Amino acid sequence: MPKKLYEREIKALQAQLVDMQAWVQATGARVVIIFEGRDAAGKGSTISRVSQYLNSRVTRIVALPTPTEREKTEWYFQRYIAHLPAAGEIVLMDRSWYNRAGVEHVMGYCTNAQYHRFLHQAPIFERMLVEEGIILLKYWFSVSDVEQEQRFRSRNDDPMRRWKLSPTDVLSITKWEDYSRAKDTMFVHTDIPEARWHEVDNEDKRRGRINMIHHLLSQVPYELVEREPIDIPPRPPSGGYERPPREAQNYVPDYAAKLRAAE
Secondary structure, eight states: OOOOHHHHHHHHHHHHHHHHHHHHHHTTTTEEEEEEESSTHHHHHHHHHHTSSTTTTTTEEEEOSOTTGGGGGGGGTTTHHTTTTOEEEEEEEEEEEGGTTTTHHTTTSSSSHHHHHHHHHHHHHHHHHHHTTOEEOOOOOOHHHHHHHHHHHHHTTTTTGGGGGGGGHHHHTHHHHHHHHHHHHHHHOOOOOBBBBEEEOOHHHHHHHHHHHHHHHHHSSSOOOOOOOOOOOOOOOOSSOOOOGGGGEEEOOOHHOOOOOOO
């Protein structure tokens, strides 16, 4: 997708996301958006574009770490429940309870009994959320094996993004078909009418982001909220306050000035 077209459209969609957030706040709606998919499929960068201009007090990103020993003894969905939205909130889940149907199952981090119990319970759990009035949207980001490997190599060569690579990520190259089978099985059991899976072709990240955000906006029944105009009052006359001398303050060094002088 051409850069100029992408930048124009992404800004327009982000403006609509701000309108959607205002509606969520005004109506007390609760929204959960799940981002799942292959490693290096572009979930994180899409989440960044979705949340870029939103209020972090209203729209939260949830990316849970590996469960603690205590959490491993809880009901599987228990630690996710604590992060569900209250009225007027949006939660963006960077991976979710579907870890159990994907990486945990493929890598052997859960038992077969736990895996099959999840496939049985997940639709029940999600129907409960929807019956409660939560808007639940699930997105799966797809990418080809060739593109995934290219992105892995690009991250490995970039010191700024190398942290995104983990041993488990790299192993996904050798388990491509296992992950494919796990995804297919997951869809069979959890693509329910109340909470459908929406697949995003993210081979082209720009196109994928545009498509995903446009679809998201079409799934939330928001309306424009009239906002009260804000009048900025004139600054009152000085009451005699005098600022302390600059030399008395502990300013950070002016590194930017040195850069300018060195040009």
